[in-house]
Each structure stands twice: as C-alpha cells, then as structure tokens.
Amino acid sequence: MIRHAVLVGAFVLTLTASAATQPASAQPAALEAEALQHFLAILRLDTQNPPGNEVLVVDYLKGVLEQAGIDVKILARDPKRPNLVARLRGNGSRKPLLFMGHTDVVTVDAAKWTHPPFSATRDGGHVYGRGTLDDKPSVAAGLMTMLRLKRMNVPLDRDVIFLAEASEEGNGPFGINYMVAEHWAEIDAEYCIAEGGGVVREGGQVRFAGVTATEKIPHTIRLVARGIAGHGSVPLQSNPIVHLSQAIVKIAAWRTPMRLNDTTRAYFEGLARISPPDEAARYRAIVEGRDVEAVQDYFAAHAPLFHSLLRTSISPNITKAGYLRNVIPSEAEATLDIRALPDEDMPAFLDRLQALIDDAAIEILPGATGNGRPAAPPSRLDTEAFKVIEAANRRVYGVATLPTMLAGATDMAQVRARGVQCYGIGPMIDREDAAKGFGAHSDQERILEDAFEKFVRVHFEIVRDLAASR
Ligand SMILES: [Zn+2]
Missing domain, CATH: 3.30.70.360 (Alpha-Beta Plaits)
Structure with a gap:
C-alpha cells in the first residue's frame, strides 16, 4: 500500500510540475529503470581505492549531467582522482543544500567473489558488486535527483549541490579534504546529506530508519x-x-x-519505543541510568555496537x-x-x-x-532538514526515524566541522545480511533492488522538500 501511494503521488507531481517539458516516458516505472541502469553502469566501473581511478565515474556522471543541461565542475588534485560538483541554482533566499556520495570503493579479492565484483550481477532481487552499499547508491541517487529536479524545472529557494567525491576510503587527500581546503565555496551549505544512515529491516519487517547526526x-x-x-x-x-x-x-x-549524548539518548529512547518488551527494558535502563552494568554486560556479549556507542572504545x-x-x-x-565520543x-x-x-x-x-x-558537535535534531527526512522516511518506509551516532567515520566529519548540519542516510538493509557475509566491504556486497528504488525515491523527496520554493 505504501509503495502504491508513493508511486501515485510521484506520478501526479511529475505531471503537474512540468507537463509541458516532461518526456512521456519519465513515469515512475521508467524512472526506476533509468535509475537502475545508471546504478549498474556506475557499479561496473572499477574504482578500487587504491588506486581509485575515480575519473571513470566522474566522466560518466559528467556525460549524463551535461546532456541534461546541468553544468558541472571538475575539481582535482590528481587528474585520475577528480571530484565533480553539479549545481542547480535557487533564488538564494535560503542557503544551499549539499548532498554527496563517494565514487571510490574498497579493494577486492576477486577470487573470493561468487559474482565478479564489478559485474553488477542481478540475482534473486539483489544486485551484487563492490560498492552496491558503500557508496554507489548515494552517487546514483544523487545523479537521479539532479536529473529529476532539472527536468521538472522545480523552482528552488536554495542552490542544490551534488558532490561526487573521490578518495573517501582511507580518508585520502584527493576528496573531501581537498574540497574543504581548496574549494569550500563550491560546497558551502546549510545542510549536508550523505552516507552513514540506513533503514533497518529484520525478519523481513522494516523496523526503523537510522539517520546519523554525529560520528565517533x-x-x-x-x-x-x-x-x-x-x-x-x-x-x-x-x-x-x-x-x-x-x-x-x-x-x-x-x-x-559510559556516556550518552543527545543523539544516542534519542536513539535508545526511540529503540525502546519500537522494540519488544525485554529489549525495550534494556534500552530504557540505559537512558534512565538503572542496572547499567548488567545491561552493558549484555551488550558487550550480544550487541557490541551498542556497547561501543556508549563510550570511547x-x-x-x-x-x-x-x-x-x-x-x-x-x-x-x-x-x-x-x-x-565526539x-x-x-x-x-x-x-x-x-x-x-x-x-x-x-x-x-x-x-x-x-x-x-x-x-565536531553533533548535528541538531530540531532542524527543518531532520524533520523533512523524518517525513520522507515515514512516507516511503512507513517507519519512525531514529537519530544515530555512527561508530565508524565518514567524510561528513570534515563538513560538520565547518558548521554544516549533516545527516547520514542510506538504503534499507536486512540486519541479518552482514553476518551472512553480504555487508559493506564484504566479499559478496549486495543490495536489494527494492531498497535501491526506495532510496532513490526518498533521496529525491528529501532534496525536493528541503529546496523547492515554498
Ligand atoms: Zn562509504
């Protein structure tokens, strides 16, 4: 039902926004096919870092964006490892919105892969390949969001900036560090949306959407x-x-x-609201400071991520x-x-x-x-951006959004440190998948096709609702 309602909504919006300029084929099913085609093409470009060779993806994106009439800038410390910035101009009444995705992936041991790592093989409702989770969905969704805003000619209150960045894995000198140091004006924004969050599905049930507001x-x-x-x-x-x-x-x-911050407190409170009673009791105990040693013993043995989120590890x-x-x-x-801890x-x-x-x-x-x-201080949870993300997740996934702290690290750290409010989003993942060896950085990295489609949709709706003229 939710899926159907969203499709109908998108269709109506497409027609009313720009019936004159919209190609007849650009209805949701065609859009999904187009998004998947770009995603598969990007996955098939070998951007293992090292050496990176992100120019492959940048050339691809540049071709597609320019054909759609969107100006791009290529900014590079090393010509083989460029960053791409595409911008749609708004009326300037609000500060820009930045969204980014990194074009490099971690290296592969090809012999260990059932489906070759750069084949983007579709099998049983999944797409397999290096980068299917980390982070080529952000790159493909960013591309689709730009294309749709441009085609629909959506009037914008703020500039919308898409950054396809190099060199995220290992935090090298060619990507965000270069952009922040040398080209800050190109990406300066009020809000930033990037990788790091994700929608958690467990036993086939969507449980919640995690949005990262800070990281360790x-x-x-x-x-x-x-x-x-x-x-x-x-x-x-x-x-x-x-x-x-x-x-x-x-x-x-x-x-x-052990120490909670605003983000982790809200996270455990939110988990308590949506979890079965025995689990909920543990989360409540942490928030209320009761039996914390016993609960931490449990986390250390059975939920090591929670144990890590409570402390400097x-x-x-x-x-x-x-x-x-x-x-x-x-x-x-x-x-x-x-x-x-931050x-x-x-x-x-x-x-x-x-x-x-x-x-x-x-x-x-x-x-x-x-x-x-x-x-950097955690991004605020009372912003328009967080509310828009919450609403989009509710529409597309039908679940609550919980703010989370990432135990790992992303390029949002550098952007947050410049005072931008940054939120990490991500596709829906089966919680069981990582333990089976299908997670990010694994030898059988994969994404549900349905999760990719939903991610493209929610990405677009977040950007549209944050940037379209009121
Ligand atoms: Zn990543």
Whole structure:
C-alpha cells in the first residue's frame, strides 16, 4: 500500500510540475529503470581505492549531467582522482543544500567473489558488486535527483549541490579534504546529506530508519614496550612481549566510562519505543541510568555496537613483536584503534590509559589523531532538514526515524566541522545480511533492488522538500 501511494503521488507531481517539458516516458516505472541502469553502469566501473581511478565515474556522471543541461565542475588534485560538483541554482533566499556520495570503493579479492565484483550481477532481487552499499547508491541517487529536479524545472529557494567525491576510503587527500581546503565555496551549505544512515529491516519487517547526526572520532595509538634483548633459553622478567600482553589484557578488561549524548539518548529512547518488551527494558535502563552494568554486560556479549556507542572504545588490532624463536626481542608494539565520543578529552583519556597500564616499560605514542577527521558537535535534531527526512522516511518506509551516532567515520566529519548540519542516510538493509557475509566491504556486497528504488525515491523527496520554493 505504501509503495502504491508513493508511486501515485510521484506520478501526479511529475505531471503537474512540468507537463509541458516532461518526456512521456519519465513515469515512475521508467524512472526506476533509468535509475537502475545508471546504478549498474556506475557499479561496473572499477574504482578500487587504491588506486581509485575515480575519473571513470566522474566522466560518466559528467556525460549524463551535461546532456541534461546541468553544468558541472571538475575539481582535482590528481587528474585520475577528480571530484565533480553539479549545481542547480535557487533564488538564494535560503542557503544551499549539499548532498554527496563517494565514487571510490574498497579493494577486492576477486577470487573470493561468487559474482565478479564489478559485474553488477542481478540475482534473486539483489544486485551484487563492490560498492552496491558503500557508496554507489548515494552517487546514483544523487545523479537521479539532479536529473529529476532539472527536468521538472522545480523552482528552488536554495542552490542544490551534488558532490561526487573521490578518495573517501582511507580518508585520502584527493576528496573531501581537498574540497574543504581548496574549494569550500563550491560546497558551502546549510545542510549536508550523505552516507552513514540506513533503514533497518529484520525478519523481513522494516523496523526503523537510522539517520546519523554525529560520528565517533578515530584515533590511532601505539603502545611500545621496551626491554633487554637476550637468549631465549634464559627467560627475562623484562621481556617486552610479556609486558605488552599484560597491558593489552588490562585494556581489554577496562570498561571505559559510559556516556550518552543527545543523539544516542534519542536513539535508545526511540529503540525502546519500537522494540519488544525485554529489549525495550534494556534500552530504557540505559537512558534512565538503572542496572547499567548488567545491561552493558549484555551488550558487550550480544550487541557490541551498542556497547561501543556508549563510550570511547579501544580495540587492539595489530601487534608486532619478535623475529626468532630463541631471541628475546628488545621491543614489542601494539596498535590500538580508539574510537572517541565526539566530546572526548583525548589528553585526559590517554592519561587514564597510562595510569591503567601502570608500567614504566611501556610508552604510549599518539598516532594519527582523528585520522585527519576533525571532531565536531553533533548535528541538531530540531532542524527543518531532520524533520523533512523524518517525513520522507515515514512516507516511503512507513517507519519512525531514529537519530544515530555512527561508530565508524565518514567524510561528513570534515563538513560538520565547518558548521554544516549533516545527516547520514542510506538504503534499507536486512540486519541479518552482514553476518551472512553480504555487508559493506564484504566479499559478496549486495543490495536489494527494492531498497535501491526506495532510496532513490526518498533521496529525491528529501532534496525536493528541503529546496523547492515554498
Ligand atoms: Zn562509504
């Protein structure tokens, strides 16, 4: 029913907005076919980063946009890794709206894929391929939104800016960092819409639409243990492998302080409203500060994402030590992946870490702070943009929108740090899919065709409702 109502609504709008200029074929079914065709074409361009080669997608987008009469700018630090900016002008009464998608994808091990990773194979209602979730839906939906606004000649109160950005994976220097540093005026906006959110389906039921309003800040920290080298036949108390191991055990056992912010509080409150009673009780306990240790024990074992969202988290992910069986090494090193809450006082946090480890043989060396991604206050939840997103999700998916904090990191961090209110959206995903190996960055990344269609629709409606003249 919802699907039918939306289709009818879009059809009527299409006719009334520009019956004169609208090609007769551009009805919803044709639009969906057009969107899918662009999506498949973009998926088939190999933009593995490294090396990136995002110029392939940029050339494609440029061709389609220019043919539709939309001006584009190509802005590049490296000609093989350009960014594309397309802009539709409004009357300037409101500040622009930016939406972006990244054109690079993570690398593949092609031998592990059932369907070749750049084949964009359609099978059983899914499309398979690298980038089907991360982040080519944003690129294809952004393209379709521009095309539709242009064809319908929708009068705009604000400029609408589409940024197809390079080099998001690994946060390289060619994409958002280049755009923010060198071409800020091209993308400066009141609001930004990008990847990061998603609509959660579980057991075939759509549960809620998650919209990211903030994200954690990654920090890389190295622990270096030093001792005296010696013969393996004579064990030493100073063995740095032993010291490092003890430190890692202490870190693993440390439950860093729990803290809610506006976003995560609203998230857990919202989850409590839509969840079965036993689950809801846990979310309510977190919000109300009751039995929090027991609930966190449960999360740590059964819902590690929730455990992470409540705190600055630490995961030891690399160790390097030793080189011969009979040699006690003089050094051992661990790399910690710290994901900080947006308001974390990192120097104070590292002081606490030092006190916890309490070992003079171990030095804490700060690595890349934020991996180049700056901290910024969470985007507000009382904005027109958030309300428009909520309404669009309600129409298209029939569910409530919950604000969320992303445990990972996106290019919105850089844009948010410039004072833009940014919201992460994303297609509908079956919650069971990731565990089966079909998630983003997996060897069998896939998207439901129906989810792609809905995403294209909701993307357009969000942009239209935020930018069209009142
Ligand atoms: Zn991404």
